[in-house]
Amino acid sequence: MSGHDLIHRMTGRDVFGITLPLITNTAGDKLGKSAGNAIWLNRDRTSPFELYQFFVRQPDSSVERFLKLLTFIPLPEIKHIMEQHEKEPEKRIPQKRLAAEVTKVVHGKEGLESAKRSTHALYNSSAEALESMSDQELQELFKEAPFAELLLEPGTRVMDACLKVSAIPDGARGYEMINLGGVSINHKKVTNPDEVLVYGQHILKNGLSLLRVGKKNFYIVKWLHL
Incomplete structure (x- = not known):
């Protein structure tokens, strides 16, 4: 050299x-x-x-x-x-x-x-790239993001997922944050708190969901028993 x-x-x-x-x-x-x-x-x-x-x-x-x-x-x-x-x-x-x-x-x-x-x-902001990443890569990329392993139950809603990782407050304030477009999952905004999580959309093929609240608050969810 x-x-x-x-x-x-x-x-x-x-x-x-x-x-x-x-x-x-x-x-x-x-x-x-x-x-x-x-x-x-x-x-x-x-x-x-x-x-x-x-x-x-x-x-x-x-x-x-x-x-x-x-x-x-x-x-x-x-x-x-x-x-x-x-x-x-x-x-x-x-x-x-x-x-x-x-x-x-x-x-x-x-x-x-x-x-x-x-x-x-x-x-x-590529969901496809997120889908190809390992747990380790996601945790390295979003170092400050809380990482949670959650059991996916039938009928789990957007609101439920956000509450389980303490991403939003419970009650009317949390609903409002989602309604106003303050929450995204896998780089796509969600505006219906009662929308049921769908595999391949809210849940990536690698079993992960990347939640973002506001501009900089990220949360990584690893779904169990898909």
């Missing part, structure tokens, strides 16, 4: 070492846990989605340097990528390539696919 310094030391046999320049942001500040902006190789600390998004968000002023430091892409190809970027900056071609290469190195091909599924599910 370009940007590395190779050190040779003779001790009876060849010993090889690689050093990396200190990685900093555009302000010259280092990236790391002491600076409060660390990313981790451990999936429990930084999910493939979070790692991917970290590099997708890199500014133009940093992306070429990171491509040289953190990937095995040949320099002529990096030059071509940056030339494409000059023509179509809105596509963020180098950022997406950087994110893909680093995520694949750290988490493998499946980790990269997981990051792409999560990205598609969140930013494209």
Whole structure:
């Protein structure tokens, strides 16, 4: 990888070492846990989605340097990528390539696919993408979202589901929130509190439902005994 310094030391046999320049942001500040902006190789600390998004968000002023430091892409190809970027900056071609290469190195091909599924599910509001995700991926994507395993009973309504995960208050206020379009299930608004949950619509084929109340309050439901 370009940007590395190779050190040779003779001790009876060849010993090889690689050093990396200190990685900093555009302000010259280092990236790391002491600076409060660390990313981790451990999936429990930084999910493939979070790692991917970290590099997708890199500014133009940093992306070429990171491509040289953190990937095995040949320099002529990096030059071509940056030339494409000059023509179509809105596509963020180098950022997406950087994110893909680093995520694949750290988490493998499946980790990269997981990051792409999560990205598609969140930013494209795709129910199909949600349906293809595992429990782990959903919990990684919506880290702050409560996760509940509920028994699906005949006639379970939208209102019932929301109440069981404490997403809305009981009574008239909860009904009003749903009636006014404040609740969505699997990225689709529901406005009838008494609507019965339907498999394939409110309940995805992977047995999950993603509830959202307002703009940012998510709840993940794993339905049992479908």
